[in-house]
Amino acid sequence: MGKAELRRSIISARAGLPDQSGSASAIRETLLDRPWVQMAGLVACYWSMGTEPATHGLVFALWKHGATVLLPVLRPDLDLDWAVYDGPDSLAPGPRGHLEPVDTRRGVDAIRTAALVIVPALAVDRVTGVRLGRGGGSYDRALARVGPNVPTVALLHEGELVEGVPAEPHDRPVAMAALPSGIVTFAGPPGAGSPARPARRSW
Template identity: 85%
Template structure:
């Protein structure tokens, strides 16, 4: 199956979820229990939308626990700049319905300094860690800037760990999948 067809299937499955944001608490609590999350001083995350596993509570909890959380700011060329999250009032609507921090833009390379990177995904291959995104390549570009020892976590709904996710040369892998049922390290 090609990427476009797999995307269509997962988006349709997510649309049929009774409560697509429901798994957020389980994912948040499982992540916050991990020592490597607790020790991360600078966390790159995203503000979820639609049927993505919700990150609003996770971002707030990381911030309240003392982490500096940076969120993406979509650039016209599709690349991601980064700005600091400073509480619920620090966001404003951006392009494509995204909520973005109003803080000073820190530059696309800011993600290089993150100790933990949390990204959206529609699917992740449990062997290779290749993630299937929405198709814009924004997170692949961002992940290409992240060091090899930095945990790269994709948030998923149950059933979205899928063997054989199609890959292209520019696709970047993640090292961990976080699902409501728990954390899945990727050996890739």
Template identity: 75%
Template structure:
């Protein structure tokens, strides 16, 4: 299956989820992640602010921040690469490009992700055999993940049914080490 067709299929499935399902999924993912010692010990976390029917990260970002982690969120640059800025509470976000919520803090540069002890990356789906993630097609997170060290945990939150065996991979696609669904955490690579 080609990427555009697969993206349409996955986005349609997400659109069918009810607000109650989305909230329940976000809660389960957040609680499972926060129970992991390597998440609890991560002093600097690179994450993203979820939109629409993506697995919700708002509560996760807030909980990490309240538990003392420094949380960086992406700032989409004009060249579609990701800069990073620190989240300092719910009142420190403002709409950026395409209406995406971004921190208003000082930009730390595209290489700031290299210093993260944990990276939580968005995905429409992840291949269970290779860890390759399917994004929305802009390549922004693939470029960011290429900067992450090999021993840093990288996690993609997913809804049920989004961990698959049929994700097409191209040379620029980057894998994640873990996927997390409402039913649990899965080590991939």
């Protein structure tokens, strides 16, 4: 299945999902229970929209726990600038109607300083960690700036961990996926230093 077909399939399936507030809470609590999340002083995350796994509670909890949370601001060239979240009142509708932080823009390279990066995805390959985005390439460019030892996590609904996500040279895999049922760690793409092996689920 090609990227466009897989993208349409996932978007259609998400449109039929029932209320996912319980799933969002499960993802939030699973992440907040991890020491590498608790110790991350600077976290790059995103403000979810539509049928994405909700991050509003997660962003608020990270902020309340003392982390500095960077949220993306979409630039005209589809790259991502970043600004600091400072509570619910620090957001305002951007040019496309999506909520964005009103703080000073920190530049596209601000993500390089993050100790944890949480990104959206429509699906993730269960072996390689290659993520399927919405086609704009914004997060592939952002992930290219992240250091190799920084945890990168995609948030998914159940059933969105799949086999055979098509990979192109610019695609950047994530290290983990967080689902309501737990966190899955990936081996990485073949040729990245060791043979690909099945993902490992961490409860």
